[in-house]
Amino acid sequence: MVGIMSKDDSDTPGFSPENFMKMAQNIPGFDAADGADPLTAYNKALDAWGQVLAPLAEAGRDKVNPKDRRFSAPQWEHPIFDLMRQSYTQMSEQMMGATDNLPGVSPADKAKLKFAVQTVVDAMSPANSPLTNPVALEKAIETKGASLQKGAQNLMRDMQRGQLTHSDPDAFELGKNIAVTPGKVVHETPLYQLVQYAPATKEVCRIPLVIFPPWINRFYILDLTAEKSFIKWAVDQGITVFVVSWKSADKSMADVIWDDYIRAQIDAIDTVRDALDVPSVNTIGYCVAGTTLAATLAILHEQEREYIVESATFFTAQVDFSRGGELLNFIDDHQLKMIDALVTDGFLDGRYLALTFNLLRGNDLIWSTVVKNHLLGEDYPAFDLLHWNGDVTNLPAKWHHDYICELYRDNLLVQPGRLKALDTPIDLTQVKTPSYVQAGIVDHIAPAESVFKLREHFSGPLKFVLAGSGHIAGVVNPPSTGKYQYWLNDDPKVDTLEAFKDGASETKGSWWPDWRKWYEGHGGEMVKATGARVPGKGKLKAIEEAPGRYVKTR
Numbered sequence: 001m002v003g004i005m006s007k008d009d010s011d012t013p014g015f016s017p018e019n020f021m022k023m024a025q026n027i028p029g030f031d032a033a034d035g036a037d038p039l040t041a042y043n044k045a046l047d048a049w050g051q052v053l054a055p056l057a058e059a060g061r062d063k064v065n066p067k068d069r070r071f072s073a074p075q076w077e078h079p080i081f082d083l084m085r086q087s088y089t090q091m092s093e094q095m096m097g098a099t100d101n102l103p104g105v106s107p108a109d110k111a112k113l114k115f116a117v118q119t120v121v122d123a124m125s126p127a128n129s130p131l132t133n134p135v136a137l138e139k140a141i142e143t144k145g146a147s148l149q150k151g152a153q154n155l156m157r158d159m160q161r162g163q164l165t166h167s168d169p170d171a172f173e174l175g176k177n178i179a180v181t182p183g184k185v186v187h188e189t190p191l192y193q194l195v196q197y198a199p200a201t202k203e204v205c206r207i208p209l210v211i212f213p214p215w216i217n218r219f220y221i222l223d224l225t226a227e228k229s230f231i232k233w234a235v236d237q238g239i240t241v242f243v244v245s246w247k248s249a250d251k252s253m254a255d256v257i258w259d260d261y262i263r264a265q266i267d268a269i270d271t272v273r274d275a276l277d278v279p280s281v282n283t284i285g286y287c288v289a290g291t292t293l294a295a296t297l298a299i300l301h302e303q304e305r306e307y308i309v310e311s312a313t314f315f316t317a318q319v320d321f322s323r324g325g326e327l328l329n330f331i332d333d334h335q336l337k338m339i340d341a342l343v344t345d346g347f348l349d350g351r352y353l354a355l356t357f358n359l360l361r362g363n364d365l366i367w368s369t370v371v372k373n374h375l376l377g378e379d380y381p382a383f384d385l386l387h388w389n390g391d392v393t394n395l396p397a398k399w400h401h402d403y404i405c406e407l408y409r410d411n412l413l414v415q416p417g418r419l420k421a422l423d424t425p426i427d428l429t430q431v432k433t434p435s436y437v438q439a440g441i442v443d444h445i446a447p448a449e450s451v452f453k454l455r456e457h458f459s460g461p462l463k464f465v466l467a468g469s470g471h472i473a474g475v476v477n478p479p480s481t482g483k484y485q486y487w488l489n490d491d492p493k494v495d496t497l498e499a500f501k502d503g504a505s506e507t508k509g510s511w512w513p514d515w516r517k518w519y520e521g522h523g524g525e526m527v528k529a530t531g532a533r534v535p536g537k538g539k540l541k542a543i544e545e546a547p548g549r550y551v552k553t554r
Contacts, residue, residue: 042141046078053079060086070127070363070371075134084126092121108328115329122362127371136375143377150377163351164358164369166390171382174547178384179220181232183546184535185245187271191256191264193245193548194271195219196535197231201238204533205523207310208240209282210272212265212289215246216353218391218551221476222286224384228478230512237516239523240533242272242281244289247550249394254346256396258292258403259421265289265296269308275540276532280310282522286475287446288403290317294428294454295413295421301430311522313436313515315475316446319428320414320453321407326360326444331409336401343397350392360444385472391554414457432460436518438511440467440474441487452497463518464489466497466504467511479510486511 057079063086064071071085099114126132130140130148139147158165172178183197211231213219222243223231234241244264249256272281285293293312300306318324342352358365372378412418416427435458439451448466455462467474468484477484487504494500507514532538 038141038144039138042138046080050079053083057082057086063089065089070125070367073135075138078134081126081132081134084132088124088126091124095121112329112332115326119359119362122367125363125367128367128375130375133371133375136371139376147377148375151374154373154377154380158374163354163390163392164366165373165380166365166369166383167386168380168382169387171380172384172387174220174552175545178225178387179223179547179551180226181223181229181235181546184542185544185546185548186275186535186540186542187268188543189264189267190252191247191260192268193247193543193550194268194540195243195245195546195548196540197235197241197243197546198535199238199240199529199533200232200235202529203526204238204240204529205519205525206527207278207280207282207522207524208242208272208276209234209284210268211241211243211284212268212286212293213244213246214287214289215261216288216350216393216395218388218393219243219245220547220551221385221388221472223547224388224476227480228384228476230476230478233478233512238526239519240276240529242268244268245548245550246393248350248553249347249396251345251347253396255398257399258295261289261292261399262296262299262421265292266300271540273308275538278524280308282311282313282519283309284313284315285317286315287317287471290314291319291407291413293317294319294431294458295419295426297431297433298426298428299422299424301432302424302427306431306433309433310524311434311436311519313438314451314454315438316440316443316451316471317437317454318446318450319457320450321411323447323450323453324408325447325450327356328408330356331404336404339404340397340401346397348395348397348400350394353395354390354392357445385476389472414453428457429459431458433458434460434522435462436515437462437464438467438475438515439464440470442469443471443474445471449497452500456495464500465511465514466500477510477512479512482509485509486514488514 061082064082068089076082076085095117096114099110099117102110102113105113130136130151136147154165181197183195185193186196187194211219211222213222223229226232231241231243247253269281269283273279283293285291293314294317297306297309297312300308321328339348339352342348373380406412406419413426414428416429417425419426435454437451437454439446439448441448443451452464455464466487467477468486469477474484485506485508487501487506489500489504491503494503527533530537532540536542
């Protein structure tokens with residue numbers, strides 16, 4: 001697309017109104033006398049061809065999926081473009097069908113091949129080209145190329161940045177209009193900062209809450225705007241909340257491994273216990289931090305210190321990766337070598353991981369952005385969730401490699417004693433900590449079926465909730481929005497996700513109130529929100545204002 005842009009903002013050689021007019025002279029039904037208005041000429045040319053192609057397009061109309069949002073604009077109903085989408089749909093079906101019928105290919109290899117072919121098919125869509133997307137064509141002519149000019153500028157900016165932009169980069173500032181829940185950083189190590197939030201009620205639960213977000217993302221997914229913030233909501237419920245803010249990896253973290261993250265979780269727990277003079281804490285582990293929390297609980301059991309964790313909540317966290325979903329398509333020797341080749345100074349640039357996750361939903365997270373911002377030249381939306389999604393973090397390469405091999409590929413975590421950390425064997429079957437496990441029904445990163453399998457490995461009391469939506473919206477779903485739903489099934493004999501769903505009761509809205517009701521059994525008595533309950537007023541002195549430096553470091 002860059003190649004068709006000129007230095008003159010109003011001119012686009014190869015797609016200028018003048019060139020279009022010249023080409024249109026040869027189209028049956030075009031009247032040169034009507035050519036003063038380029039858009040009128042364009043529409044007359046389409047009408048002329050439409051009359052010829054309409055019967056053919058009508059005959060194949062049933063081949064188009066009416067739910068495919070890529071082709072939902074009314075401009076695609078024109079016979080010329082209707083035939084394009086019909087041809088593309090048929091080609092897509094044939095290419096995908098061919099992968100299903102390959103003989104002598106293992107199911108695992110077939111899944112990888114199918115994913116690769118789907119990625120190619122998505123890229124080939126006529127909606128992705130300015131010359132075959134009727135909405136982009138119409139807008140380019142109507143704006144005399146200005147939309148393509150702006151789109152090209154957006155493309156160049158993304159190329160310089162090294163990743164797609166999904167949200168207005170100037171719309172949000174941490175601590176100003178996002179991640180604004182009042183609090184202070186009260187503890188710091190080379191790996192993490194510990195943020196304590198100011199109480200919003202006169203009394204709080206005696207047993208505090210320590211949240212471990214995934215280090216592959218910034219923690220403020222749980223503290224977006226005030227209306228969406230789980231952290232603020234929990235504080236408003238009378239809970240003393242601490243959150244770990246992980247440091248984005250740099251060359252100083254080249255030797256960081258899983259043991260370091262487990263040690264950090266235990267350090268955070270002990271730091272909070274000591275600061276508030278309480279025997280235990282409640283915990284939340286989100287995604288990979290939930291996987292790590294499970295290992296931490298097993299190690300604490302072996303050390304006879306399991307009592308320091310009163311309860312554990314798991315947001316979309318896997319321990320058994322045998323049903324790990326589409327991410328398993330990225331796990332083989334070839335992929336591992338490619339990932340290792342991308343490592344610089346002992347860490348993996350977070351942009352590579354972001355691309356991997358975007359590929360899992362290419363049409364939604366890649367090509368829809370290309371169409372809106374590169375072809376149509378639209379302004380970026382001011383969307384807090386998309387802003388967070390593009391705020392990537394770097395990963396310690398050594399631990400990332402071990403995580404992929406030992407957990408995703410070899411599934412060692414659920415094999416008692418096969419993994420060690422802190423010189424301690426890990427056996428999840430020994431974990432008796434009361435647990436609340438949440439999964440998203442359409443989660444493509446941690447599939448609900450995979451999260452459900454945690455029930456097979458813990459031996460303590462466990463409540464499972466299946467939430468509407470996916471990996472992010474299934475978690476960040478405040479009660480005030482009234483969105484989605486959740487399902488519960490208290491039958492202890494249920495041993496599969498399908499059986500769980502078959503016997504589940506559905507409740508409209510957020511699952512957060514259900515979690516709060518469950519939390520009441522683990523929060524302890526209410527105490528005054530004074531002294532150490534106020535950030536910086538106890539043993540832990542304030543280092544800086546929330547959200548802290550680590551979350552702002554790219």
